[in-house]
Amino acid sequence: xxxxxxxxxxxxTGLSLREVAERVGVSHAAIxxxxxxxxxxxxxxxxxxxxxxxVRVAYFFRPQTVVLxxxxxxxxxxxxxxxxxxxxxxxxxxxxxxxxxxxxxPQPPKxxxxxxxxxxxxxxxxxxAAAEQVRKAWQLGMNPIPDLIGTLENQGxxxxxxxxxxxxxxxxxxxHAAGVPVVVVGRHWPGDRxxxxxxxxxxxxxxxxxxxxxxxxxxxxxxxAGAFLFPRRAVLQELGTHRNAIELQELALLKVEYGLxxxxxxxxxxxxxxxxxxxxxxxxxLFKAKGWHLTEPGPAYPAEKAHHFEQLVFHALxxxxxxxxxxxxxxxxxxxxxxxxxxxxATVEQAHxxxxx
Numbered sequence: 001x002x003x004x005x006x007x008x009x010x011x012x013t014g015l016s017l018r019e020v021a022e023r024v025g026v027s028h029a030a031i032x033x034x035x036x037x038x039x040x041x042x043x044x045x046x047x048x049x050x051x052x053x054x055v056r057v058a059y060f061f062r063p064q065t066v067v068l069x070x071x072x073x074x075x076x077x078x079x080x081x082x083x084x085x086x087x088x089x090x091x092x093x094x095x096x097x098x099x100x101x102x103x104x105x106p107q108p109p110k111x112x113x114x115x116x117x118x119x120x121x122x123x124x125x126x127x128x129a130a131a132e133q134v135r136k137a138w139q140l141g142m143n144p145i146p147d148l149i150g151t152l153e154n155q156g157x158x159x160x161x162x163x164x165x166x167x168x169x170x171x172x173x174x175x176h177a178a179g180v181p182v183v184v185v186g187r188h189w190p191g192d193r194x195x196x197x198x199x200x201x202x203x204x205x206x207x208x209x210x211x212x213x214x215x216x217x218x219x220x221x222x223x224x225a226g227a228f229l230f231p232r233r234a235v236l237q238e239l240g241t242h243r244n245a246i247e248l249q250e251l252a253l254l255k256v257e258y259g260l261x262x263x264x265x266x267x268x269x270x271x272x273x274x275x276x277x278x279x280x281x282x283x284x285x286l287f288k289a290k291g292w293h294l295t296e297p298g299p300a301y302p303a304e305k306a307h308h309f310e311q312l313v314f315h316a317l318x319x320x321x322x323x324x325x326x327x328x329x330x331x332x333x334x335x336x337x338x339x340x341x342x343x344x345x346a347t348v349e350q351a352h353x354x355x356x357x
Contacts, residue, residue: 191303195259
């Protein structure tokens with residue numbers, strides 16, 4: 001188990017065997033023997049390895065291991081495989097800590113269930129019906145969803161935010177870990193982009209077996225994401241059934257309300273026949289010419305927050321399921337930093353920022 005943990009921690013940092021060896025003062029062959037289970041590092045060496053890999057020593061002895069099944073990435077082709085592996089292993093670490101914590105509670109967490117009667121998607125029109133069916137099953141109505149992470153968590157989907165977005169080349173992923181659906185999004189993206197990624201990965205979880213082979217799965221998931229965040233009836237109510245043009249300020253205000261980008265709203269208007277494909281393309285060309293396809297004008301939509309895991313840690317601490325040391329370990333914080341949080345002298349985000357400075 002220890003050798004597996006060591007390899008996982010190294011890959012999560014993106015370090016090579018030689019780079020780790022240089023940090024701890026041994027040969028890269030020695031590190032390989034540790035990872036292959038041929039030799040066991042001493043307690044002093046474990047301390048050095050934990051410092052080099054930015055984990056606590058207890059990490060190497062964590063009992064639960066997780067394998068991600070059915071992995072679906074939303075990434076750019078420029079993201080190197082080494083960086084993608086580092087992101088994936090860092091996510092696995094978060095998932096393992098989450099599952100270890102959940103196992104301490106007497107009641108199991110809510111299980112995810114795909115809503116009944118979801119249609120098979122054989123053409124793009126079925127996607128609208130699928131999004132509406134999910135909203136109906138989850139009792140969301142046609143209103144904006146202000147807390148998308150909370151909505152997914154309430155349905156039994158574990159949502160994680162990764163600090164490493166691969167230099168803006170990684171958006172998110174969807175997978176299953178021990179049968180539990182998992183969605184991951186990059187922390188440093190604007191809120192509207194995070195939300196689109198979350199809704200896109202939700203589509204992969206819901207529609208994986210329901211997309212006809214003749215359709216492009218990524219395009220289907222993109223269409224679902226827009227339909228889930230800004231449903232058809234709401235779009236028609238806000239924009240009307242036909243428009244010759246849409247003002248930029250209209251798009252900006254709707255973005256603030258629904259958490260979908262201005263460009264995404266234009267796509268919705270085209271998909272629903274409200275504006276022509278030529279008009280949507282002309283607006284896309286304008287956005288690109290002004291650099292708005294990278295940073296849209298107007299106020300930015302707030303980033304999504306993932307507090308559920310932190311709440312579980314303090315819940316377990318209050319009920320004496322864990323002690324302070326374990327709570328600090330689960331949050332990947334030094335005990336002194338955790339004391340500050342518990343005494344309300346800092347937030348978890350501030351404490352993590354202090355550790356990484």
